[in-house]
Amino acid sequence: MASTSTAFNAQRAIRDLRALAERTGGPAGARRLCWTPEWVEARALLREELSTLPVEVEQDEAGNIWAYLRGETDDLVVVGSHLDSVPAGGWLDGALGVLGGLEVLRTLAAAPQRPQRSFALVDWADEEGARFSRSLFGSAAVVGTLDLNILRELKDKWGNALPEVVAEHGVHIDQLEGCQSRLANVVAYLELHIEQGPVLEHKGLGIGIVTGTVGIERERLTFSGQAAHAGTMPMGMRRDSLRAMSRFALELAEIGKRHNGVTTVGSVSCWPGVVTAVPGTTVCTMDMRHIDAGALAAMFAEAKEAAQAAAEAEDCTVELEHIFRIPPMIFDAALVDSVRRAVKAVEGHEFELPSGALHDASEMARVVPTAMVFTQSIAGLSHTKEEDTTDEHLVMGLTAFHQAVLEAVNPGS
Amino acid sequence: MASTSTAFNAQRAIRDLRALAERTGGPAGARRLCWTPEWVEARALLREELSTLPVEVEQDEAGNIWAYLRGETDDLVVVGSHLDSVPAGGWLDGALGVLGGLEVLRTLAAAPQRPQRSFALVDWADEEGARFSRSLFGSAAVVGTLDLNILRELKDKWGNALPEVVAEHGVHIDQLEGCQSRLANVVAYLELHIEQGPVLEHKGLGIGIVTGTVGIERERLTFSGQAAHAGTMPMGMRRDSLRAMSRFALELAEIGKRHNGVTTVGSVSCWPGVVTAVPGTTVCTMDMRHIDAGALAAMFAEAKEAAQAAAEAEDCTVELEHIFRIPPMIFDAALVDSVRRAVKAVEGHEFELPSGALHDASEMARVVPTAMVFTQSIAGLSHTKEEDTTDEHLVMGLTAFHQAVLEAVNPGS
Numbered sequence: 001m002a003s004t005s006t007a008f009n010a011q012r013a014i015r016d017l018r019a020l021a022e023r024t025g026g027p028a029g030a031r032r033l034c035w036t037p038e039w040v041e042a043r044a045l046l047r048e049e050l051s052t053l054p055v056e057v058e059q060d061e062a063g064n065i066w067a068y069l070r071g072e073t074d075d076l077v078v079v080g081s082h083l084d085s086v087p088a089g090g091w092l093d094g095a096l097g098v099l100g101g102l103e104v105l106r107t108l109a110a111a112p113q114r115p116q117r118s119f120a121l122v123d124w125a126d127e128e129g130a131r132f133s134r135s136l137f138g139s140a141a142v143v144g145t146l147d148l149n150i151l152r153e154l155k156d157k158w159g160n161a162l163p164e165v166v167a168e169h170g171v172h173i174d175q176l177e178g179c180q181s182r183l184a185n186v187v188a189y190l191e192l193h194i195e196q197g198p199v200l201e202h203k204g205l206g207i208g209i210v211t212g213t214v215g216i217e218r219e220r221l222t223f224s225g226q227a228a229h230a231g232t233m234p235m236g237m238r239r240d241s242l243r244a245m246s247r248f249a250l251e252l253a254e255i256g257k258r259h260n261g262v263t264t265v266g267s268v269s270c271w272p273g274v275v276t277a278v279p280g281t282t283v284c285t286m287d288m289r290h291i292d293a294g295a296l297a298a299m300f301a302e303a304k305e306a307a308q309a310a311a312e313a314e315d316c317t318v319e320l321e322h323i324f325r326i327p328p329m330i331f332d333a334a335l336v337d338s339v340r341r342a343v344k345a346v347e348g349h350e351f352e353l354p355s356g357a358l359h360d361a362s363e364m365a366r367v368v369p370t371a372m373v374f375t376q377s378i379a380g381l382s383h384t385k386e387e388d389t390t391d392e393h394l395v396m397g398l399t400a401f402h403q404a405v406l407e408a409v410n411p412g413s
Numbered sequence: 414m415a416s417t418s419t420a421f422n423a424q425r426a427i428r429d430l431r432a433l434a435e436r437t438g439g440p441a442g443a444r445r446l447c448w449t450p451e452w453v454e455a456r457a458l459l460r461e462e463l464s465t466l467p468v469e470v471e472q473d474e475a476g477n478i479w480a481y482l483r484g485e486t487d488d489l490v491v492v493g494s495h496l497d498s499v500p501a502g503g504w505l506d507g508a509l510g511v512l513g514g515l516e517v518l519r520t521l522a523a524a525p526q527r528p529q530r531s532f533a534l535v536d537w538a539d540e541e542g543a544r545f546s547r548s549l550f551g552s553a554a555v556v557g558t559l560d561l562n563i564l565r566e567l568k569d570k571w572g573n574a575l576p577e578v579v580a581e582h583g584v585h586i587d588q589l590e591g592c593q594s595r596l597a598n599v600v601a602y603l604e605l606h607i608e609q610g611p612v613l614e615h616k617g618l619g620i621g622i623v624t625g626t627v628g629i630e631r632e633r634l635t636f637s638g639q640a641a642h643a644g645t646m647p648m649g650m651r652r653d654s655l656r657a658m659s660r661f662a663l664e665l666a667e668i669g670k671r672h673n674g675v676t677t678v679g680s681v682s683c684w685p686g687v688v689t690a691v692p693g694t695t696v697c698t699m700d701m702r703h704i705d706a707g708a709l710a711a712m713f714a715e716a717k718e719a720a721q722a723a724a725e726a727e728d729c730t731v732e733l734e735h736i737f738r739i740p741p742m743i744f745d746a747a748l749v750d751s752v753r754r755a756v757k758a759v760e761g762h763e764f765e766l767p768s769g770a771l772h773d774a775s776e777m778a779r780v781v782p783t784a785m786v787f788t789q790s791i792a793g794l795s796h797t798k799e800e801d802t803t804d805e806h807l808v809m810g811l812t813a814f815h816q817a818v819l820e821a822v823n824p825g826s
Contacts, residue, residue: 229609230679230769231627231675246658253648262646273681279681382645
């Protein structure tokens, strides 16, 4: 599939994406689950392409693959994303950023002179966390935000322990720290990704400027009342935990709308859980996201009050249990400006949106100037084989991404 | 445990109940699950007691045990309940009515002259339906309301088919019809049972007059929206099936309160059912009960409207699937009057309540004059080892029951 043309060629990147889908996808969708032979196969395709270029390819202590192109200075511009996918996932999620970055690398490598700054393409390991429930594995390792004690306990659904599985791929939990040296000299991180939501399509746009990734608060809520016979317990004497949860779910949605964020009750179960019994215990999860830390904190405070009020209204109690938390990551103003110019040049607008999903860019933004370009997701579909973006919008995204990267790599031009 | 005293002896019935609990119960509660060796053991205790009395003992085609005491006429007064229990159930549920009826039988058998009417004690088979999810098996068989085609398909959780299991107990599905002849000459059916709810305790009463058993409508509701990413799908574009279900659950409670009935969402599950996804599908069950058929019909109509409105409010759809339906069974006015006189004589009041739970009396009430006496359930607890009634209230219940039965058996006295 390689071509020797030296000009940036968005179609070539799309052909690479289709070749990847053919090798590691199928009627049921992408099968590039991390730390499996099919993920290794996907990376073999990347390595084959890199082997034709004048780059140094290295795998770091976290299993991330880096391809370095030396520039005039040691200042390093990094682009990347991830080849791993959820099971039965889409052909573009993660792969677009890696193979789009590969095309940028090809162009830079084929240019008559070296870039001003050095350049690296990275394929982050296990962004999805689909196997061990720990997403952003590779990028978090480089940034130093992994908790080794948690990692050691993680198992996949077949009972395999993470440390043993990753060791088969040359990754040793006790040596992870070493990969943090990869951050040395990094002056910018750029990532191209599909939106995974319906906003761009709703606006009639092909690409968008990402302002950052949202902060997230996740909790598990247990509403406790009193299980009772559905026929013999009068309404006025009930302590119905499902009704308490229902009040909470509806109020949580209002909180999300009021603050222009998103809030979700994604799972619920109740006990005894039979048609003939008032539920004594109902457990649900809460996920809330906002790009503004203050708004997120306000939403979280209101959600805790709403849970308490919902419980009390049904003579129940409620307990919250922390699941996950990440602060909003606001992208670098100058780098976002660069993306803005590129999007303006390609599609003629400056439409900005936050990313409601996490990305490796969320980790990188903690420590280096970071920005992202989004392409439209048809119908907003994500993490499913139906995930798609039109070729027209892929070309827009690849072209704008290329332009923004060029500005970072050759800042004087 | 047998005694030869001829006077009605409520304490003897309580001793019988304790002996039963000792033989077929334990720290985890009653273990008289129908069609198991422990249920057979419980019935062996009953048969031992009956063997000392001048009665004819027969097992009918549905596995019900009948003990007949001949009176001056063929008119037959039947009392009974069930020895089977839910797993880890209480010591009184069903057993109180059978062993209380046994004590009435002892008294009648020991009397110097035969009763005016003939008398039968029945131990109904499989009232609970705890193993095959078909309650009121024996009484429904006698009344002729069982659906053989459904019975043939029923399996327990270990995969055993009902027809094969009941055959081991001498019950053959194709011959069930024969038991309907047991209804010949029946002029009254009386049953003593624990309330299984908190109403009598709340009123500070030990016993109560049961006016009938409530009608029930049970449906399964499937709310369908669109599964979506919890981070990338804006609130305004969501079709959240869990929110639709929540609206319905709260409105259903209002319908129950408004009509002075009971309404319950007892189980709920959603899909994909993960913290990071908007639930595309949410399934719940609805149970609604009322003693008045018109009110129940109105509640059901309002519930269907509420489901539709809840779905539409969240841009979802809803489908209802019928699970179970039984009309209210209003007990016989004359027989209830008889219970009223007995309760008035024993505890000095005329407090009436409908039964929110079904009983074998619900089946019998379809075809013969029927009435029931309730005893208080401490804290309203039922179907658990904590189920209990004080000895004081058991004595009240047994005594009132005995008096009401005597009025039916010797109507001229």
